[in-house]
Amino acid sequence: MSDETGSEEPGTTAQQWLAGFAEAIGAPAPGLEVTEALLNLAGVAAHDSERIAAPIACWMAGVAGVGPTEALERARLYAAGRPR
Structure with a gap:
């Protein structure tokens, strides 16, 4: 379930999400x-x-x-x- 920020995981920061997404697409996180x-x-x-x-x-x-x-x-x- 999403919280009010649209994050699927409560407490997930943008940097954490980007790091996970970078791993998922095989690219370095910015x-x-x-x-x-x-x-x-x-x-x-x-x-x-x-x-x-x-x-x-x-x-x-x-x-x-x-x-x-x-x-x-x-x-x-x-x-x-x-x-x-």
């Missing part, structure tokens, strides 16, 4: 710097458009092989230069 860059990238996408753009922008960066820090820089440049 460190603090990568996590923060991804959250900031998601923030730029969500605040410059609709919230649904946030996870998709992170996925697009991963598929393109663009690291989180570089993707964040590019997203900020894109958002700043985009016509309103």
Whole structure:
């Protein structure tokens, strides 16, 4: 059963969940710097458009092989230069 945060296990932190998911998909879990860059990238996408753009922008960066820090820089440049 889920708790109010949507977590299946009460008390599971985001880092614990990500570590378990990383193991499940055979990938390394992100460190603090990568996590923060991804959250900031998601923030730029969500605040410059609709919230649904946030996870998709992170996925697009991963598929393109663009690291989180570089993707964040590019997203900020894109958002700043985009016509309103």
